[in-house]
Amino acid sequence: MDAAAPRKMHPNKEAFIEGVDHILAKWTALGLAIEHSWGGHETEEKRDDMVDDIVEFFDNAKQKPEPLDLQDLLLEIMNLDFHVELKDESEKEVAAVLCKLFAECRAGNFTTVDKLAAERDAREALGQGNAAVKMSQAAPRPAGMEVEDSDSDSGSECEDDSDDDMEED
Secondary structure, three states, X not given: OOOOOOOOOOHHHHXXXXXXXXXXXXXXXXXXXXXXXXXXXXXXXXXXXXXXXXXXXXXXXXXXXOXXXXXXXXXXXXXXXXXXXXXXXXXXXXXXXXXXXXXXXXXXXOHHHHHHHHHHHHHHHHOOOOHHHXXXXXXXXXXXXXXXXXXXXXXXXXXXXXXXXXXXX
């Protein structure tokens, strides 16, 4: 392998990044912040940075990622970057869905990512969408952000039971 060639990202990590993008595009509070440019002139860049910050959060988790720490990160980004103070506690739901997505992608299960991509494609085919959708290419939040979770009754823990990782090859 050529030493100057860039390292290829692990497919599990690629899927996770795509899934994070889709999930954030479905988050109503973030969608409104983007649509109304509450982050200023760099609103779209801040949203992209948010994806990177979330992925980095999971990359840096020493063991099992803590959902409460992820909720704090989401609250901090929404407050500092988009000037949004969440009162609806939606960060809890977003954190739970992100933790579930992380566990799935880490295990090589891309079912949720594929489902979210299919929803996006269906919405684009109908010509529906909002500013967050057009910017991120992910589907807008329909009724809720529910992800079927048959393995966990609370959805509040980030599972990390797999020996597989999402490191770059």
